[in-house]
Amino acid sequence: MSGDIQISPHVGELFVKYGVRRQYRSGEVLLEKGALSAQAGFLVKGQLRTFCLGPSGDEISLFYLGPGNLFGSSALVYHAKVMVSVSAISPAEVYLLAADRFWKLWQEHGYPPQDLMAHFVRRITMLSDYICCSHFLEDDKRVAYFLHTCCASSGPSIPYTHEQIAAITGMSRVSVTRILKQFREAGILRQSYRRIEILAPQRLSEVFASLGYFLD
Incomplete structure (x- = not known):
């Protein structure tokens, strides 16, 4: 499914201003499902693919992400684990930010938590659509x-x-x-x-x- 979601512009602003810039080659894995999730990322250039492994070990593509999207957002939940693996399918530029640092900055700037709700609701809806499609x-x-x-x-x-x-x-x-x-x-x-x-x-x-x- 299409993973592009309209999110609050404040999210990108915080990641770009306070996050750590990273570049990934095409095919490189950014996150692996099941790993402890300590930081989220914001994609500014390139395209990412989210996937999981099937019973036989084959990769199952879930959705693709373009610039302006948040990934690894499970880190924003306390002691969460990575829910889906993420890899680059083209050269990608991202900004990574620790979850506790993100929430501290979010509160310091006075941004309401409701601004992030659309992201999580859309992710749930998207996975529901994936089940329906199958x-x-x-x-x-x-x-x-x-x-x-x-x-x-x-x-x-x-x-x-x-x-x-x-x-x-x-x-x-x-x-x-x-x-x-x-x-x-x-x-x-x-x-x-x-x-x-x-x-x-x-x-x-x-x-x-x-x-x-x-x-x-």
Whole structure:
């Protein structure tokens, strides 16, 4: 799913001003699931992928993050552990800040904790969407649901490649390409380099209407 979330601008300001700048190479792991979580990060350049390991040890992609996003936010909960692994899929620049330092600065600046609620609520909703998506057996319904949820949460412009959509939905790249071609020919979307533009979100929802009760 799309992991981009509109968060309070105060978050980025604190990380950039008081955090430690780090750069990561493509493929480098920033956080590993299960490790003690002492600091959160703010992405200013590049793209990150969050993932977990399946029963067979294969990596399961969950969502991707672009600049302006918070990651490792489980550190902001007392004595928390990293919930999902995070790796860079392009050269990335981030700012890291210890959780206790972040909360101290947040309080000193008088920022309300409610400003962070949208981030956590959206993360929970996103993982719920991931579970719903996995319930579809038909490939076209799975892709339609994925695109519809991305459109509803982040707008009609979706910056995912066919390969990334395949990784998130658990399908083959060939199947994703075939279904996107069908949707394009039906006038539901248009495609450009590394981007999908949704033209008719209502028609996407009609594709997976049989599971409509999950959207309440």
